Amino acid sequence: MKTLLILSWRNIWRHPGRSSALLAAIISGLWAGALTIAISNGIYQQRTNYLINNETTHLQIHHPDFMTERSPDLTIPQPEVIVSRLAQDPRVRSFSPRTLIDGMLQSPVKASGVRIRGIDIVAETATTGFHRQLSAGRFLDQSTRNPLVMGQALAATHNMEIGNRVVLVFEDTRHELTAAAFTIVGLFVSPSRQVDRTLVFVRADDLSSLLADRFISHEIVILLHDIADADTVAADLNTRFNGISARTWFELSPELRTLIDYGSITLLLLTTVIMLALAFGILNTLLMSLFERRYELGMLLCIGMGRGKLFVMMMLEALMLTLSGAAAGLLLAAMALNWLSSTGVDLGIFAAGLAQIGYDRIIYPFLHGSDYATVVFMVIFTTLAAALYPAWKALATNPLEASKSR
Amino acid sequence: MKPVVMTENLGKVYNPGSIPVTALRNATITIDRGEFTTIVGPSGSGKTTLLNLLGGLDRPTSGSVCINGIDIATLKDPELIDFRLWNIGFVFQHYNLIPVFTARENVAFIMLLQHRNKQQIRERADQLLDEVGLSHRRDVRPAQLSGGEQQRVAVARALATEPKFIIADEPTANLDTAAAMNLLDIMERMNREKQITFVFSTHDQRVIERARRVITLVDGAIVTDRQHAS
Ligand SMILES: Nc1ncnc2c1ncn2[C@@H]1O[C@H](COP(=O)(O)OP(=O)(O)OP(=O)(O)O)[C@@H](O)[C@H]1O
Ligand SMILES: [Mg+2]
Numbered sequence: 001m002k003t004l005l006i007l008s009w010r011n012i013w014r015h016p017g018r019s020s021a022l023l024a025a026i027i028s029g030l031w032a033g034a035l036t037i038a039i040s041n042g043i044y045q046q047r048t049n050y051l052i053n054n055e056t057t058h059l060q061i062h063h064p065d066f067m068t069e070r071s072p073d074l075t076i077p078q079p080e081v082i083v084s085r086l087a088q089d090p091r092v093r094s095f096s097p098r099t100l101i102d103g104m105l106q107s108p109v110k111a112s113g114v115r116i117r118g119i120d121i122v123a124e125t126a127t128t129g130f131h132r133q134l135s136a137g138r139f140l141d142q143s144t145r146n147p148l149v150m151g152q153a154l155a156a157t158h159n160m161e162i163g164n165r166v167v168l169v170f171e172d173t174r175h176e177l178t179a180a181a182f183t184i185v186g187l188f189v190s191p192s193r194q195v196d197r198t199l200v201f202v203r204a205d206d207l208s209s210l211l212a213d214r215f216i217s218h219e220i221v222i223l224l225h226d227i228a229d230a231d232t233v234a235a236d237l238n239t240r241f242n243g244i245s246a247r248t249w250f251e252l253s254p255e256l257r258t259l260i261d262y263g264s265i266t267l268l269l270l271t272t273v274i275m276l277a278l279a280f281g282i283l284n285t286l287l288m289s290l291f292e293r294r295y296e297l298g299m300l301l302c303i304g305m306g307r308g309k310l311f312v313m314m315m316l317e318a319l320m321l322t323l324s325g326a327a328a329g330l331l332l333a334a335m336a337l338n339w340l341s342s343t344g345v346d347l348g349i350f351a352a353g354l355a356q357i358g359y360d361r362i363i364y365p366f367l368h369g370s371d372y373a374t375v376v377f378m379v380i381f382t383t384l385a386a387a388l389y390p391a392w393k394a395l396a397t398n399p400l401e402a403s404k405s406r
Numbered sequence: 407m408k409p410v411v412m413t414e415n416l417g418k419v420y421n422p423g424s425i426p427v428t429a430l431r432n433a434t435i436t437i438d439r440g441e442f443t444t445i446v447g448p449s450g451s452g453k454t455t456l457l458n459l460l461g462g463l464d465r466p467t468s469g470s471v472c473i474n475g476i477d478i479a480t481l482k483d484p485e486l487i488d489f490r491l492w493n494i495g496f497v498f499q500h501y502n503l504i505p506v507f508t509a510r511e512n513v514a515f516i517m518l519l520q521h522r523n524k525q526q527i528r529e530r531a532d533q534l535l536d537e538v539g540l541s542h543r544r545d546v547r548p549a550q551l552s553g554g555e556q557q558r559v560a561v562a563r564a565l566a567t568e569p570k571f572i573i574a575d576e577p578t579a580n581l582d583t584a585a586a587m588n589l590l591d592i593m594e595r596m597n598r599e600k601q602i603t604f605v606f607s608t609h610d611q612r613v614i615e616r617a618r619r620v621i622t623l624v625d626g627a628i629v630t631d632r633q634h635a636s
Contacts, residue, residue, distance in 0.1 A: 003518050010506035296505070299498065302463055303563070304491020304519055306484060399463045402498055403454055403575055 004309065008316035015289070022281050023325045030329030030375065031336070033274045037267060038337050038365035039345060044263050046363050048256060050191065053129045056249045056256075057221040058230045061237060064245040066218055072101050072211050073173040077243045079217040085240070086222060091229045096123035097217040099204040103170025105150075107158040114154070114200050116168060118207030127223045130188070130201075137162045137186030139201070146206050148182035151196030152189050160184055168202070173212045180210050275378055279386035282318050286390035290314070297394055298401030307395045314394045318387035319380065326379040330372055340365050408475045410571045410603050411437040411460055417468035418455050418626075429455040430626045433469070437571070437605060442597045445607040446614055447623035453607040454575055456623065460605060461494050461573040462486050474570050491519055495564025495572035497606075499579050502560040503548040509535060509559045510544040513566050520567055534562040538592050554585025561592060571603035578613055590616050 012019050061082060063074035079097055086095045099118030104111045121140050125131050131139040140147045160166060162184050169179045182202060190196055208215045224230060230248040237246035297310060344362040416433040419426050430452040437443055445453045458464040459471055462478045471478050473493055481489055503512045513531040535544045538558040548556050557577055564572045578586035590613060596602045614620060622630040
């Protein structure tokens with residue numbers, strides 16, 4: 001076996017030019033492919049982290065119909081029971097009840113549609129990181145009556161600044177129109193322009209008292225210690241409490257689901273293209289070498305080398321060539337990633353468009369260990385498949401090739 | 407004692423379907439151990455065809471070939487390959503050696519196919535290369551060897567497996583006179599000292615003179631079969 005390995009390896013280098021060309025193609029193909037995967041991983045990861053940390057959290061509890069109807073009377077029944085339960089659950093890191101309503105924000109300039117999010121400052125800042133995106137002022141506190149935080153972009157369209165007052169108009173739980181004045185205490189800039197123009201924060205207590213005559217919650221967002229527990233915690237909550245629906249980040253965010261699907265389709269296309277190119281490269285190289293070496297293969301059969309060994313020899317040639325190329329390509333990719341994962345990749349020209357939909361300009365590409373394993377596995381599989389035909393042809397060599405007079 | 411090779415009414419027709427070419431007919435030959443036999447005849451007379459049949463490289467269309475008492479028609483293809491490995495040594499006119507192996511590796515390789523012990527393989531390869539006068543060239547690849555040197559490595563390789571006999575199809579055809587005579591000297595010495603049986607074909611009158619038995623083919627038929635006194 002060792003001899004066959006040596007033989008195959010040396011056979012590869014009989015045509016250094018040809019083998020190097022194939023090798024270079026494999027290396028650059030895998031390098032580029034691995035980086036592309038790593039960048040899409042980075043985008044996905046960054047977006048997932050952002051959405052989980054600032055928006056979705058790991059799971060959320062609502063009235064079962066709230067997500068579809070968003071009616072103010074679809075509140076969570078007995079939130080205090082759920083809250084005390086969550087406080088005891090060791091898997092839960094923190095949670096934050098929210099009071100939500102969609103309405104209008106009016107300033108002397110104009111009115112715009114907004115999503116009003118009533119929060120408990122302590123619970124919310126422990127659970128989400130949105131407050132870190134504050135660009136000016138404070139993130140709601142007790143010192144002002146009816147404080148409000150809005151996107152800097154929204155404030156600009158209303159010619160508003162910190163200290164100005166705006167009026168929020170919305171329907172209360174009895175479906176009557178209510179209006180109240182709020183004072184702007186802070187402005188934020190998030191990666192998403194959409195969020196900057198539509199989301200405003202107020203205190204849950206203030207909003208509750210305007211909506212109903214008691215404290216109400218429409219949403220409880222929950223952060224876990226381990227994202228992997230999301231499914232089981234959601235299932236536990238759903239069986240324990242009636243009249244609520246607990247959903248995981250995966251169920252809640254169509255964007256993340258799409259991202260995952262889109263990611264896997266791109267990945268599939270990309271790898272298919274690379275593997276096809278690899279397959280043709282192998283096939284071509286092996287068929288060429290087979291044709292040139294038919295006398296020699298005949299001679300090997302004559303002197304008593306079995307057809308099985310001949311087959312193995314051809315397969316080994318293909319495998320060693322591609323695996324060394326794959327190893328080099330992935331090694332180079334790993335080195336590039338090692339560097340890029342600290343500096344990040346500046347998406348530059350795409351950034352403006354991406355910011356519109358909430359992406360950061362700089363992303364940090366990375367590969368999972370399993371990505372490397374998958375690539376190596378696919379390279380092996382493709383190589384074996386592509387080498388099968390030439391190796392089978394080698395197997396069918398007639399020993400008489402060796403004794404032909406030329 | 408059993409003859410090394412025994413054929414009976416051996417015949418070969420190429421392309422039996424379309425345009426049949428009768429390359430060999432009714433060849434009945436017995437070759438005993440220790441013979442030094444050459445097959446001669448004009449181009450196209452069937453020398454290569456006969457040697458291929460004797461070496462189990464091709465199947466006859468009629469008649470039979472027994473090597474060391476075994477009718478090779480009874481062997482299936484993979485068995486025949488293994489049979490060649492253990493029983494027959496080959497020296498061809500071209501492309502004898504594995505180009506990516508050194509002389510020593512070429513000789514060792516065939517013994518590795520026989521699964522011999524590593525130590526024994528190394529010693530035997532060196533000893534055989536020494537016997538064909540190439541100890542100083544053993545770590546050189548075929549491309550750096552002259553034609554004569556390559557054929558001597560091929561003879562060393564053929565001897566390595568301790569075959570019943572060695573078949574050589576025009577081993578000297580590509581060699582100059584000095585190299586050809588040198589190769590013949592080596593073959594003759596192996597034959598004399600170790601009782602190695604050689605069957606080879608040639609066009610070369612000086613080579614024919616060195617054989618002890620000359621079988622002449624014309625149009626696929628044996629016309630004469632003479633023992634030389636030598
Ligand atoms: N594979 C083949 N298919 C068809 N005809 C063949 C084949 N091999 C040989 N022949 C024919 O069989 C006859 C004998 O050929 P063979 O090669 O045995 O002759 P040879 O004596 O070795 O000739 P040379 O001295 O040129 O090597 C020739 O007429 C040749 O054309
Ligand atoms: Mg011939």
